[in-house]
Amino acid sequence: MSSKESIDEEKPVAQYDADGVLVDTDDEFGGVDARRKLERKLLWKLDMRMSILVFIYIxxxxxxxxxxxARLRGFEADLHLKGQEFATLLSILYVGYIIMQIPSNMFLNYIGKPSLYLPFCMSIWGTISCLTGVTNNFVGALLTRFFLGFVEAAFFPGAYFLLSKWYKRSELGLRIAILYCGNIISNAFGSLMASGILSGMEGKLGHSAWRWLFYIEGALTIFVALSAIFILPDFPATTKGKWLSDQERALAMKRMEEDAGVGDETETEVGGPTAGLMLALKDWKVWWMALAMTSQVVALSFNAYFPTLSATMGFGPTVSLLLCAPPFAFTAILAFFLSRHSDATGERFWHISISFFVGIIGFVIAISTMNTAARYISLFLMAQSYAGFVVLYAWVANTFPRPPSKRAVALALINAFSQLGNVAGSYVWPSTWGPTYRNSYAICISCAGFAIVLCYVMKLHLQSLNRQLDRVEEEKGVKIKGFRYLV
Structure with missing residues (x-):
């Protein structure tokens, strides 16, 4: 897509009169002060309901x-895994995950019922997780892992899209950060839960502790899925129930119209899902962002092997799992504040790149020494790079505001493509490279550096598009700026 096409597609419409004066659109809500009060109430209601997404993401x-x-408690031995078979079990999940994301988001945009669709998918993946506990060989585990990824693919791009339908660009970064904290917290919470289950359930009812791990966590997922049906909202135009008044629902749609410069819901009906697919495929910004995220996902591949890296410090399985929690608890707090500051300043690139660079420092420390304290500090520095990754997610959503059908596909496409990094990353940490894993860390350094370069190029391009928008509005005599890309 050319720069001119990008400008024509994204420019705001019908927000100013002939003299370039902003039109007062608050009369229907009782004026400016009444609207602000109503908007605060709306956001509070939204935040309360959207908070269930964090628990689902965990x-x-x-x-x-x-x-x-499970690998620390006999998973490999009981399934008789050899060579790279464990890495294959990790990577096969992302094959299904990649395949399903775009069709899932297109379907979600079409039906407009995330309150039913997302919990339905969640209950299925919880069931599949339970079934992983009954497998006895590599093939059985391979099938459950593939279908687990196939169904899990619906959640993150769907939640991502749902948030972008309710929150303005200036609000989205913080909400995505809070959502993604579910990912980060899961590393801490999951390790603590796994530590308790693996240390206390061995031999119960004749089952290995690692099998109980899948049974218990899968059952918990199903329970939360059933609860989410009654909590999650649908889209502004399709949501029902008494939790929103008619005026609040009208304000929700008006906010998104003002933010993107066009009515969201009408455009979804006119464009249709296939039109959105074509628009997304033709926009090179989609592919560039996807490549940047893929590169950084490889750099974050340590996540799946974090218990293994923690174990290189010489502690037992239980202590190694407990030591996984603090780095990600710290990262969750940092991600919240970094995203909030990024939203407040309207700046994305430096918030992303500085976090990635600090992660590179962590990789360098891990390469340089086997000292226990230094390696544990390096785990904190590595983990915090997730904070920059959260801001990158917000940047992606900001860069593709409309039409909704395109945004649904773009967000799913970028997230799906980035999962190729998880497929590759599954093979970056072979046990033969341990306990130093110097080659693994070197790969992560290269990928994180490449991601920074790609983000910088995107920053320069978006700044160029903003200058073109400045010139267009200057030529038309518009006095108040409309839509601008965040950089």
Whole structure:
């Protein structure tokens, strides 16, 4: 897509009169002050309901990464895994995950019922997680892992899209950060839960502790899925129930119209899902962002092997799992504040790149020494790079505001493509490279550096598009700026 096409597609419409004066659109809500009060109430209601997404995301990643914890308690031995078979079990999940994301988001945009669709998918992946506990060989585990990824694919791009339908660009970064904290917290919470289950359930009812890990965490997922049906909202135009008044629902749609410069819901109906697919495929910014995220996902591949890296410090399985929690608890707090500051300043690139660079420092420390204290500090520095990754997710959502059908596909496509990094990353940490894992860390350094370069190029391009928008509005005599890309 050319720069001119990008400008024509994204420019705001019908927000100013002939003299370039902003039109007062608050009369229907009782004026400016009444609207602000109503908007605060709306956001409070939204935040309360959307908070269930954090718990779902925690379980999404716990179910996805529990194989790493199970590895410490006989998972490989009981399934008779050899060579790279464990790495294959990790990577096969992302094959299904990649395949399903775009069709899932297109379907979600079409039906407009995330309150039913997302919990339905969640209950299925919880069931599949339970079934992983009854497998007895590599093939059985391979099938459950593939279908687990196939169904889990619906959640993150769907939640990502749902948030972008309710929150303005200036609000989205913080909400995505809070959502993604579910991923980060899952590494801490999942390790603590796994530590308790693996240390206390060995031999219960004749089952190994690692099998109980899948049973218990899968059952918890199903329970939360059933609860989510009654909590999650649908889209502004399709949501029902008494939790929103008619005026609040009208304000929700008006906010998104003002933020993107066009009515969201009408455009979804006119464009349709296939139109959105074509728009996304033609926009090179989609592919560039996807490549940047893929590169950084490889750099974050240590996540699936975090218990293994923690074990290189010489402690037993239980202590190694407990030591996994503090780095990610710290990262969750940092991600919240970094995203909030990024939203407040309207700046994305430096918030992303500085976090990635600090992660590189962590990799360098891990390469340089086997000292226990230094390696544990390096785990904190590595983990915090997730904070920058959260801001990158917000940047992606900001860069593709409309039409909704395109945004649904773009967000799913970028997230799906980035999962190729998880497929590759599954093979970056072979046990033969341990306990130093110097080659693994070198790969992570290269990928994180490449991601920074790609983000910088995108920053320069978006700045160029913003200058073109400045010139267009200057030529038309518009006095108040409309839509601008965040950089």
């Amino acid at each position: 379980l999404n990643y716990v179910d996805r990464n529990n194989a790493g914890a």
